[in-house]
Amino acid sequence: MAASLLTRINIAIGRFEQLIDLTLGRRYPPGAFCLAGTAVDRFPQPPRFSLKDVLGDGFLWAVPKHRRSIEKRLKRKFGHPDYVLKIMKPKTNLRTCNVCGDDHEAGVLCPTCYKKVMDETKAMQEAIQEELKLEPVEKEVVVLYEGEKDEKPDETFEGKRIVEVKKPRPAWFSKNLLQQTTQKPATTSDVKPSDLG
Known part of the structure; x- marks a missing residue:
């Protein structure tokens, strides 16, 4: 009875050694964790395991222990039909552009109108x-379109690249x-309004 118990404990300790070998990547001599009554004297003392030796100056981050299932991921992304279905929520912040009539989100430039500005800017850069x-x-550098050079006298373009x-x-x-601003730059560094309260 005692012999079978010791055999089971030795098998469990052997499995524990294999688990440590797999997780830490170290190779301990066989029987390093055997019981005190068995052949401990034949093997040298194993090196003491220290978490500081493994990590050094680093530190451990908390990581998820289990993979989130596809069902849970889809519920987080799209909601659940019995509770809140995120796909079906209507947008209430849509506005109609006064210029082109296309719909766009409030607080955002109309993409159709801004596309014209982007194309014109690209043409000017080219x-x-x-x-x-x-x-x-x-x-x-002054960018002029057709017929605009004749509208102004030549003195306005002196010292400029056309x-x-x-x-x-x-x-x-x-x-x-x-056109550049006609206001003169401020000469004072005071911030207005001042002396309040």
Whole structure:
């Protein structure tokens, strides 16, 4: 009876050793964890296991122990039909653009109208690249559309580099956007309003 009990305990300890070998990647001599009454004296003392030896100066992060099932992932993403179905929630923050009539979210620029701005900006950048190549830009660059150079006297373009785009100016692209401000910069560093309270 005692012999079979010792045999079972030795088998359990052997399995424990194999588990430590697999998890830590270390090779302990066989029988390193055997019972005190068995052949302990034949083997040298195993090195003491220390978590500090494994981690060094690092630290352990908390990680999930189990994989989240596909059903739970889909419930988190789309909701559950008996409770809250996230797919079926209607959007209430849609607005209609006053210019083109397309729908877009509130607080967001209309993507259809902004696409025109992006295309025009790209065309202007390409025209500047063709005209100036890779030369350094040391003077102010003025982009003019067809017929705009004749409308102003030549003195307005002195000391500036002119890039002409060979197409008429779009109706939505105002000339006033290109004008510099007429206000003089502030000379004081005071922030207004001051002396409140």
